[in-house]
Amino acid sequence: MKKKAGLLAGVVLLASPLAANAVLINIYNDTDVNSAYSPDHRATASCDFCSVLNYSGGAYSFLTTSGELFDGASAPPAGNPPSQESDWLNAVLGTSYSDATDADKTQANSGTYSSTALYLILKVGKTPNYTIIRNDDPDGNFWFTWTGLAGGGADLSHFTRVGTPTPTTQVPEPGSLTLLGLGLVGLAALRRRRLAS
Numbered sequence: 001m002k003k004k005a006g007l008l009a010g011v012v013l014l015a016s017p018l019a020a021n022a023v024l025i026n027i028y029n030d031t032d033v034n035s036a037y038s039p040d041h042r043a044t045a046s047c048d049f050c051s052v053l054n055y056s057g058g059a060y061s062f063l064t065t066s067g068e069l070f071d072g073a074s075a076p077p078a079g080n081p082p083s084q085e086s087d088w089l090n091a092v093l094g095t096s097y098s099d100a101t102d103a104d105k106t107q108a109n110s111g112t113y114s115s116t117a118l119y120l121i122l123k124v125g126k127t128p129n130y131t132i133i134r135n136d137d138p139d140g141n142f143w144f145t146w147t148g149l150a151g152g153g154a155d156l157s158h159f160t161r162v163g164t165p166t167p168t169t170q171v172p173e174p175g176s177l178t179l180l181g182l183g184l185v186g187l188a189a190l191r192r193r194r195l196a197s
Helices: 002-019 082-093 174-196
Strands: 022-029 039-048 051-054 059-063 068-070 104-108 110-115 119-124 130-135 142-148 154-163
Touching: 022 051, 039 051, 039 068, 068 130, 082 119, 082 130, 082 154, 110 154, 119 142
Parallel strands: 022 068, 051 068
Antiparallel strands: 022 039, 039 142, 051 059, 051 130, 104 154, 110 142, 119 130, 119 154
């Protein structure tokens, strides 16, 4: 029984950092670039290892707490091909990506999607209607769930993938190393006890 309890505790300790990476990001209308809009709460994005475009203090940034929807001079007009959507991303971020893939049509109020692209340009129904999700996953693959709020006109129309990821080598965190060390010490003690008897 003690062995099962110890094994269960180890599994819980190892799984808890994975669940801690999921965040809920509230999506609002941008009011800094285009003051014609009210700051309505239009959607939520849940994701692991990602952040959403925001504009504040005269600069664009990516946040894990809130994001904004853009349009007009600050975003591509409706119906643009992926190359023009990536031109907007390049103008906003000061980058030079040219590998935009065809848009994935979704036409859903909510859904869960995954990608290995560095950035996803999301297009929703009603203006303002564009935002960007950044892939912050160290392994290069992340998932996100988009939920348009009732009456917000933020059903996800499509998303365009931009940027080829460069996977990084993940270094074990200190907690995992400590847990591994404790397990090895326990095995050594068990071996010693068996040899003594």
